[in-house]
Amino acid sequence: MVSDAIGNRIKRYETLLKEMWAASAKYLGAFSVSLLMERVVWEVSLEYKEIELLQYDQDGVSCARIAARLEENPELPVEDMFMKFIARYVEILAKLLGYERAEEIRKRLRILGEEFNEDPFAKGGMKSGEDKNRH
Amino acid sequence: MHPNLFLNISVRYWQDFQDTLAKAINANIYIFDANVTPFSHFSLPVEICQDVNGGKEPRDNKCMDFYKLACASLGEKDTLVCPYGIKLCAYRLGSHTQKIGYLIIAPAKHTNLSDREEEIAFVTKAQNVYRTVNEVFNAILERNLLGLRRLELNSIYEISRLMTSIIELDKVLELITNSLIIIYQADLCFIGLREGDKIRIAHGKGVRGSNLLIGKEWPLVHPVIEQVSSQIEPTILHIGELKGLPGFNDVEIISISQVIIYPLWTALGLVGLLGIATPASLDDIGYRNLQIYTNFAAVALANATLIRRLEKEATTDFLTGFLNKRALQDVLAVELQRAARYGYQLSVIFLDIDGFKAYNDTYGHLAGDVVLQKVAELIKNSIRVTDIACRYGGEEFLLILPGTKGEDAARVADRIRRSVENYPFPHRQITVSLGVTSAKKNDSVDMLLARADQACYQAKELGKNRIYLDPS
Numbered sequence: 001m002v003s004d005a006i007g008n009r010i011k012r013y014e015t016l017l018k019e020m021w022a023a024s025a026k027y028l029g030a031f032s033v034s035l036l037m038e039r040v041v042w043e044v045s046l047e048y049k050e051i052e053l054l055q056y057d058q059d060g061v062s063c064a065r066i067a068a069r070l071e072e073n074p075e076l077p078v079e080d081m082f083m084k085f086i087a088r089y090v091e092i093l094a095k096l097l098g099y100e101r102a103e104e105i106r107k108r109l110r111i112l113g114e115e116f117n118e119d120p121f122a123k124g125g126m127k128s129g130e131d132k133n134r135h
Numbered sequence: 136m137h138p139n140l141f142l143n144i145s146v147r148y149w150q151d152f153q154d155t156l157a158k159a160i161n162a163n164i165y166i167f168d169a170n171v172t173p174f175s176h177f178s179l180p181v182e183i184c185q186d187v188n189g190g191k192e193p194r195d196n197k198c199m200d201f202y203k204l205a206c207a208s209l210g211e212k213d214t215l216v217c218p219y220g221i222k223l224c225a226y227r228l229g230s231h232t233q234k235i236g237y238l239i240i241a242p243a244k245h246t247n248l249s250d251r252e253e254e255i256a257f258v259t260k261a262q263n264v265y266r267t268v269n270e271v272f273n274a275i276l277e278r279n280l281l282g283l284r285r286l287e288l289n290s291i292y293e294i295s296r297l298m299t300s301i302i303e304l305d306k307v308l309e310l311i312t313n314s315l316i317i318i319y320q321a322d323l324c325f326i327g328l329r330e331g332d333k334i335r336i337a338h339g340k341g342v343r344g345s346n347l348l349i350g351k352e353w354p355l356v357h358p359v360i361e362q363v364s365s366q367i368e369p370t371i372l373h374i375g376e377l378k379g380l381p382g383f384n385d386v387e388i389i390s391i392s393q394v395i396i397y398p399l400w401t402a403l404g405l406v407g408l409l410g411i412a413t414p415a416s417l418d419d420i421g422y423r424n425l426q427i428y429t430n431f432a433a434v435a436l437a438n439a440t441l442i443r444r445l446e447k448e449a450t451t452d453f454l455t456g457f458l459n460k461r462a463l464q465d466v467l468a469v470e471l472q473r474a475a476r477y478g479y480q481l482s483v484i485f486l487d488i489d490g491f492k493a494y495n496d497t498y499g500h501l502a503g504d505v506v507l508q509k510v511a512e513l514i515k516n517s518i519r520v521t522d523i524a525c526r527y528g529g530e531e532f533l534l535i536l537p538g539t540k541g542e543d544a545a546r547v548a549d550r551i552r553r554s555v556e557n558y559p560f561p562h563r564q565i566t567v568s569l570g571v572t573s574a575k576k577n578d579s580v581d582m583l584l585a586r587a588d589q590a591c592y593q594a595k596e597l598g599k600n601r602i603y604l605d606p607s
Contacts, residue, residue, distance in 0.1 A: 028309075029306075031293075031310070032310065038290070039286065042286050046282070092316065092317060095322070099343055
């Protein structure tokens with residue numbers, strides 16, 4: 001059973017990812033969104049193995065397994081992991097949807113993500129390979 | 136090989152490993168990436184480095200200049216002395232073709248290694264560390280690369296299954312461009328379909344301006360297109376070579392240096408071209424995987440194009456280019472539903488060419504076909520682009536006018552009547568009779584058509600070359 005504190009910590013990311021999924025699937029279709037998720041999960045997993053616990057299918061996204069892992073290991077850097085995931089996702093999304101449409105989605109998501117310390121929706125997102133943990 | 140794979144190694148985890156190694160050999164270790172940017176921190180605090188740099192990595196300009204110069208000219212390994220007198224061992228990580236970065240190993244305490252034995256022991260230790268670190272990095276790179284290949288192959292497998300089940304051209308185009316951008320991180324991906332003697336760009340995605348390529352036409356005789364389409368293998372073109380093609384001036388090409396263009400061949404011939412610009416050059420396996428993908432794409436596009444053509448031919452009248460009677464039923468049903476849902480008027484005009492049988496019998500079928508084509512052209516010129524024209528039968532036409540009430544439709548009908556009457560057809564004057572009616576609540580397709588037909592019959596009965604507006 002996941003505690004309330006952990007649950008709340010993960011919930012906001014899950015809400016954001018669900019919104020991202022729905023907004024992208026509207027334009028790209030579920031197959032392309034699944035492919036995009038698979039790609040970004042792979043990239044982020046090179047640094048944060050736990051992202052592989054993210055569950056996604058035609059119906060959407062679930063962070064339940066990540067929450068359970070966080071319960072076992074509260075030191076898990078989930079914030080960094082999700083920030084990197086979202087930034088990379090949005091970066092590829094811009095190429096797929098065109099920058100204008102991606103900007104609309106980015107604005108909508110930014111409202112949801114206002115409480116985050118960092119802005120994963122900064123224009124263009126973090127570049128591939130950038131590592132905010134460096135130094 | 137992807138240039139960023141190295142940077143995807145978690146620095147946090149790497150630093151733990153490096154620090155443990157440094158403690159075990161009692162020497163300081165730090166790493167620069169291929170651009171001589173610090174990758175990891177100093178493992179052990181070195182007094183002089185702390186004093187000069189005040190932190191965990193070289194920041195002092197003298198230090199950074201030294202490392203930039205030293206690494207740039209470094210062969211496989213070298214023993215160097217830093218500007219502050221620390222003797223250190225430097226190694227290049229990776230290979231000549233795949234430079235990963237640089238490993239620096241320095242004594243943990245300030246020493247100039249003046250003692251020969253001390254120096255030999257230190258260099259031996261450093262050499263062992265280098266071998267270990269290099270092996271670990273290569274293993275990580277191999278693992279990353281295998282992961283990427285697995286991702287590529289899985290995606291190609293899934294897409295190939297999907298593409299054989301999708302027949303709508305727009306969906307096939309979307310699926311191909313999306314997946315190439317996702318799998319290969321393409322900055323630009325476009326597909327051009329062959330239309331006779333030209334390539335018409337049907338889809339384009341990626342950097343800003345990529346979508347402006349859509350609709351552009353490139354003649355097959357254009358030197359670049361001729362070069363690409365005369366081969367089986369893909370052609371790699373520098374972006375400058377593509378600038379002469381319509382649309383490329385609008386593409387934001389800052390991040391693009393070259394584009395790989397695949398001619399899409401199937402048993403039916405050249406279907407089109409697929410262009411892709413990836414941020415990193417592909418290795419042999421990458422090219423082969425992409426070739427497999429484009430082979431599937433070519434077959435899927437050929438199928439979808441063929442089906443679209445067949446569908447169009449099945450619903451189009453060959454002689455006039457209007458919808459045929461088979462398509463009319465479906466189109467009219469949709470328009471009736473739409474009118475009912477949004478509450479707007481819908482009118483139809485039934486047109487019959489007067490005395491057409493006699494004209495045909497007297498002057499021949501070819502002359503009759505000319506009349507049909509010309510009447511169709513006059514109709515087309517008299518209606519809006521939102522109106523729908525169908526060839527209903529031999530010399531009968533039906534026009535659907537969404538959002539138009541009966542009186543306005545009658546005016547359109549009379550405009551058509553006059554334009555036919557005044558056109559100088561060969562042999563003799565041609566006239567038409569037209570019946571006009573509007574859709575009523577709960578009308579079916581058959582009910583509406585029957586009223587329009589009846590109205591046209593009335594126009595004939597009243598002496599031809601006239602219109603009749605159904606009063607009901």
